[in-house]
Amino acid sequence: MTIGRDPTVAPTIELEGAAVAKPGALPPPRKSSAAEASAAVKLQRVSRLYGSFVALREVSLQLAPGSSVVILGENGAGKSTLLKVVAGLHAPTYGEVTIFGESPRDLRGSVAYMSHATMLYDELTGMENLTYFAGLQNSSPQPMRSNHSSGSRKARLRDRAAQALREVGLDPANPRRVGEYSQGMRQRASLARVLLSEPDLLLLDEPFSNLDLGSAHSMIARLLAHLAQPSPRGLARTLLLTTHQAELARPLAQSTLTMNAGRLVSLRQTPPPQADGDTPAQREGVR
């Protein structure tokens, strides 16, 4: 099996109002719902200012559910700000943002955001951190993609956290605190936290920075497996990812957006992967 999402099911992406980048047919809807009918992400002339500095300039973008988009750009291009605005962590100074037809701030739990920081407590172990975040979800804690649904709530939370850690290659029994982890382990623990919430929209800000090639490929494989499955709400999962490592992120990219000085300057469809694979990750494949 070739790594990378099926390019024939690339969804519509609109940039500055013009429909572009539609190489294949839209995937058949998995489940009819109001949320599925809405754009996963819709930005209408969004600008974000920090004082007098303009981080985003009139950005318009529309992503259909199931999109998988990599955002490239130099430092200061506005990539991280764009993700924070989409996540609802920063309000746009001008313009409007909707996620599945709603304001990002009304959609808590459906959006997961991984930033440069781990968003984990340094004084707790990976298992303690993930059990804590699993406990903050409203849904009944079921182990992710598992048939084991019996046991107390605490046991189910621990099962779920342990499974999330194992899936990113971390040992749930590791007694070391997150503050004592290596950078790569911290990144993986952070990814486990993000995937734990089974989000509809995944926002990843430089997820491969500070990772060695092997760890990055493992992370990509885990993300591909995650994106291949519909969310518990029956929606096709959507990914927005920023990186400087375009080639590394290629298996995840149906489309690539480029930003410069707060503007979206280009959008191109990522070529389908070659049969024999032309990147190390593609050669590695997903199993």
Added chain:
Amino acid sequence: MNYAQHVLTHLRKDLRLEWRTKDSINGMLFFALLVVVVLAMAFDPASYPDMTRQISGGLLWVALLFAAMTALNQSWARETNNSVLDAHRLSEAPASALFIGKALANFFFVTAVEIVLAPIFTVFYNLQPLGQAWKLLLVLPLGTWALVVNGTFFAALSLRTRNRETLLPLVLLPISMPALLAMIQATTAVLTGQFEPTLWIKVLLAYVIVFTTACVLLFQTVLSAD
């Protein structure tokens, strides 16, 4: 999952973090003990038992108020390290559950300090309550909650400011004045036995209800602020 489970999840996490680091308890305890000892040395409580009874309530609560303030900023600093607060802003759990969990944790920390401080305070100031001592069991938890509920809220409010250590006392002290007055008066009434503390306990209770409700309702706005 219900609201109480979210509150308990936050509370357990804060207690575990404090158990690991002991940042808040150690700072508060050292500060409160220092104030009590220094004031005991500054005047001779044994020579003026009546005056000591009159001012002890004030000394105790002011010491606890300033001690609590050293811990309140610390409790939110944990959430800003590694941007964990952003994870809370995206979480499904109600924002107010995070606030209540943290306020409860701070309440337990300050109560722990009070438990250590009370016998030392009694010995240093040679105190024997002349009123109904059991009423202190109402005044102490109500007064402590009044301090921590506002303190936790305003510490969160000042999180994104550059001078948050300076801003917290500037905001918290004026707003805590009615509660502080009620705590001091009620404690003085119990220690001296000269008047009934019931009215001041009612004032304290009303303050606690009003400010707890306001803080819970407004916390979502504070958490969501850019």
